[in-house]
Amino acid sequence: MSAAPGYLDPHYSLHPDGSRVERLEDIVRKRAAATPELPAVIAPEGTTTFAELDRQANRVAQALLRDGVVPGDRVSYVGENAASFLAVLYGASKMGAIPTALNFRLAVPEVEHILGDTEPAVVVLGRGQERLAAAAAAVGSVRSVVTVEDGPGTTGWVSWLDRVREDDPGYARGADETALMFYSSGTTGRPKGIELTGPNLGQALAAMHYLLEFDTTAVALAPIPFFHVSGLGLALVATLNGSALLLRNPTSPADLCRILQEEKVTHAVAVPTVIQFLMALPQVREGDWSRLRYMIYGAAPMPESVLRDATSVLGCKFLQSYGLTESTGGVTILMPEDHDVTGATSHRLRSVGRPMANVPVRIVDPVTLEDLPAGERGEVLIGGGHVMRRYWRDPAATAATLTPDGWLRSGDGGSFDEDGYLYLHDRLKDMIVSGGENVYPAEVESILTGHPDVAQAAVVGVPSQTWGESPIAVVVRVPGATLTEAELIAWSREHMAHFKCPISVAFVDELPLNASGKLLKTELRSTYGS
Structure with a gap:
């Protein structure tokens, strides 16, 4: 499979007067x-x-x-x-x-x-x-x-x-001029300026414009900061459609729960960590969610158990998008109809959806950049009008990230299934090679969060004289739980191959996150990798 076809409305995002978004x-x-x-x-x-x-x-x-x-x-x-x-x-x-x-x-x-x-x-x-x-x-x-x-x-x-x-x-x-600049989160080094053009933004707004049922009665809440492309993206599409943008900065999950209901929010953006904390609140199950139309999430893996719970309790449409700041935000969409938690297609909840219209996405060998067939894991490459102009004053980083023919190297591992759904398998640098076997932390984390006493889990590789690398888990318990390291390791061995199981578990009160809600695995490696 060289690229999965986009399947969304291909029209370009429109202004109220019907013209295209170019500026x-x-x-x-x-x-x-x-x-x-x-x-x-x-x-x-x-x-x-x-x-x-x-x-x-x-x-x-x-x-x-x-x-x-x-x-x-x-x-x-x-x-x-x-x-x-x-x-x-x-x-x-x-x-x-x-x-x-x-x-x-x-x-x-x-x-x-x-x-x-x-x-x-x-x-x-x-x-x-x-x-x-x-x-x-x-x-x-x-x-x-x-x-x-x-x-x-x-x-x-x-x-x-x-x-x-x-x-x-x-x-x-001009269409080829830089219109907006974000800075990367710096999880892999010094932050880099990411230059986006007007046409980049116009194409990125297209899917939200047509899919999210925004209108002049909508109230959109983006607690994600505007220095993050997903937070600002919701603000732009709200203005584009004449919707009200609610500016509240929740101080806690309980505060977010209150704001969503009292302010009659119709569209909200949240990272999976926030949704997970929200669902842990008893008052969420007694709330009035009749006004909430859409919950948009992304930026990190969503534990399947949390997603099943959230779709049941909140009752709104859920939509996931995967992308990078360098791709002007989302390039894939997991549609509301794909959030089937009980049917034959429930496995799609583990995917990030299918590519948007006019956004070519490929899975390639990270060394040769040759296309890989469905089912094989490789690097996610993104093409088309979403791709950034360049990194600010950094031609070396630009050359390392953009191929000569304009494809964006995401650095993410992924694979397509036969239906064109994209599944992510960690950052390529996060993959653990243990005894010659590839261990994908996201897969292990998904299984660990299936334990009833585990609220969050992060898995990283540590050096091993015997196996080269071995996985360890850093875990946040459910409040009041007394789960021990030995109990969780024994449980994991019942649910996955032994080479994937963590050799040790560290319990913490919270995982280190950057301002965008992304897990800082560099900090975990630094703390637990010796």
Whole structure:
């Protein structure tokens, strides 16, 4: 099988006026013209209409022009999800600058590295990020440091936008220009800037636009930060469709449970870890989920037992998407009808679905890059218009990730079944070779989480004089459980081949995750690999 065919509606994502999405800056322009008085953003500090968001973006654009920013300059935002983030996103785009979303959870030295690499002209710091003001001001390229809350040595948001015009500069970015830049999570080294174009974003929005039943009555919640492509993707598609974007940052699974119900959320995005924590709450089973239409998940494997429970309790449509920031987010879809937890196709729950329309996906030998047939495991390659432009100022990394003919090397191991469903088998570097046998941690983790006393499990390889490598498990118990290492190892030997079973188990209160909810196996190897 050289590539699995896409099966979704091939149309390109549409604006309210029926035109194609080619430019990020046009999303808010055209939505404000279509439904100016509808709520665009619902935040603790108030509601912002589409017309108000568009005008605020215009003021940001004019303030940037006043500060000497020119097309192609970078404008960085560091902060939690907020209306000001969206104003900077659209405002920078309207005058041709490249908005750059930074992880607000990073330590100061990590932010300093990214700002030094980005060389932004303006840095906007969201609420609570004043600690970064001195570091931002020290970057030679920075003309202005703006804080949403006034702080010493900075320009406050209100004064920065005071006395500027509200007209749209009208910049129209070229299709081959960088429209937006994210930074990788840095789980495999220093974070890299990922350059995405307007057509990248337009194609990525297409599937959500047509599949998720967004309309002007929808309320979308993306607790995933906007510096992550899936969090910002939901914000963009909500604006595209005239839906309200609810900006709440849940402080706990219980808080998320409350917000989803009280705010009548219709569309939510969550990583599997969050859904797993949510389902552990007793109050979830007594909640009113009648307004919830879709739960979109991805970014990490979902234990099958959790998925079965969640589909039963929440009663909404579930949709999974697999992708990378380098592929502008999701490139496969596991449709709601594929979430059959009891029927003959229930095995598809272990897949990440089938490729979207116009997104070629291949499984290849990671050395020769030759295509592999269905059932054989290899590296996932992604092609088409979703693929990033390049890594920012890093031609070596770009060449290592993009093939000469434009395929994106994901670094993920995967295989297709005969029906074109994609199954992931860990990052290639995560595969454990024990006594000549390949051990795929995701497979072992899925089995371990089937134990009633296991809430979460992560499996990594450690050196072995006898076998080369052996798997160990790092486990979070279900609250109140007293499961022991010996009991879990004995149980695992009843459910899988012995060479796949962990040789030891470490129990922890929580697994290390990055800001995107992805498991940091590098930390586990560092802690338990000796």
